[in-house]
Amino acid sequence: xxRVKSRYLLCEINVSDRRDLLKLDDRAVAGAVRAAVARIHGxxxxxxxxTRFWGEIYMNSIKGRxxxxxxxxxxxxxxxxxxxxIRTCQKFLIRYNTQQLHxxxxxxxxxxxxxxxxxxxxxxxVDRDDDGFKDELESExxxx
Amino acid sequence: xxxNDTKAESSGYxxxxxxxxxxxxxxxxxxxxxxxxxxxSSVELKSFIITCLKGLHGEVGAALDVGVLKYEEExxxxxxxxxxxxxxxxxxxxxxxxxxxxxxxxxxxxQVSHQRNLC
Numbered sequence: 415x416x417r418v419k420s421r422y423l424l425c426e427i428n429v430s431d432r433r434d435l436l437k438l439d440d441r442a443v444a445g446a447v448r449a450a451v452a453r454i455h456g457x458x459x460x461x462x463x464x465t466r467f468w469g470e471i472y473m474n475s476i477k478g479r480x481x482x483x484x485x486x487x488x489x490x491x492x493x494x495x496x497x498x499x500i501r502t503c504q505k506f507l508i509r510y511n512t513q514q515l516h517x518x519x520x521x522x523x524x525x526x527x528x529x530x531x532x533x534x535x536x537x538x539x540v541d542r543d544d545d546g547f548k549d550e551l552e553s554e555x556x557x558x
Numbered sequence: 559x560x561x562n563d564t565k566a567e568s569s570g571y572x573x574x575x576x577x578x579x580x581x582x583x584x585x586x587x588x589x590x591x592x593x594x595x596x597x598x599s600s601v602e603l604k605s606f607i608i609t610c611l612k613g614l615h616g617e618v619g620a621a622l623d624v625g626v627l628k629y630e631e632e633x634x635x636x637x638x639x640x641x642x643x644x645x646x647x648x649x650x651x652x653x654x655x656x657x658x659x660x661x662x663x664x665x666x667x668x669q670v671s672h673q674r675n676l677c
Binding site: 457 | 614616617618650
């Protein structure tokens with residue numbers, strides 16, 4: 415059984431006005447990435463993206479192992495992390511968010527402090543026993 | 559000299575072995591146009607080649623270092639030089655190009671070599 419090789423990119427979208435984030439959805443991001451790939455890699459890049467890139471499924475994940483460099487070049491988003499499984503992506507995201515909460519903690523007042531402390535304590539990846547999930551765990555050595 | 563060598567020489571072919579990979583490749587191409595009276599200067603040809611590259615491979619393709627070393631305007635035949643890593647990109651772009659200034663056109667790749675004197 416040959417495993418389909420794919421890569422997930424965890425991207426951070428930087429905007430000047432935070433209200434603009436509300437206008438963003440997965441289709442808009444996928445469209446922007448496709449347009450950037452078309453500009454930089456032409457018809458060839460567009461054709462490859464049409465078969466091996468699924469930006470619509472997860473808001474911030476990009477598939478396509480072989481063409482990872484192609485997408486990272488074209489992507490104007492800052493790529494925080496790239497990995498072989500979506501679970502590793504989630505683990506990184508939780509770690510990253512926990513760090514952010516730790517940074518916010520000293521600046522907060524009583525009520526906010528309590529809420530953030532609760533959030534930090536609740537940061538964990540839910541364990542599941544699905545077979546598909548086990549497969550992903552086994553293949554975590556693919557992590558870049 | 560072995561009999562095989564004699565045979566190779568008599569057929570006009572020469573075997574060249576390089577110790578290191580050649581940095582450049584050379585292509586001898588001919589541009590075929592629907593309107594045979596149409597004239598294309600070397601500058602226009604170079605611009606057209608870059609347009610071909612940009613169409614298929616985007617800005618990455620357009621940034622490839624392609625040089626027109628020799629060009630015969632009468633026969634529309636040119637000798638191009640390209641970095642070895644860009645050979646496939648250039649060749650595919652030229653092959654897939656089908657129109658020039660709203661008329662049908664085609665590039666015929668006559669010869670490809672890693673040495674200029676063999677082209």
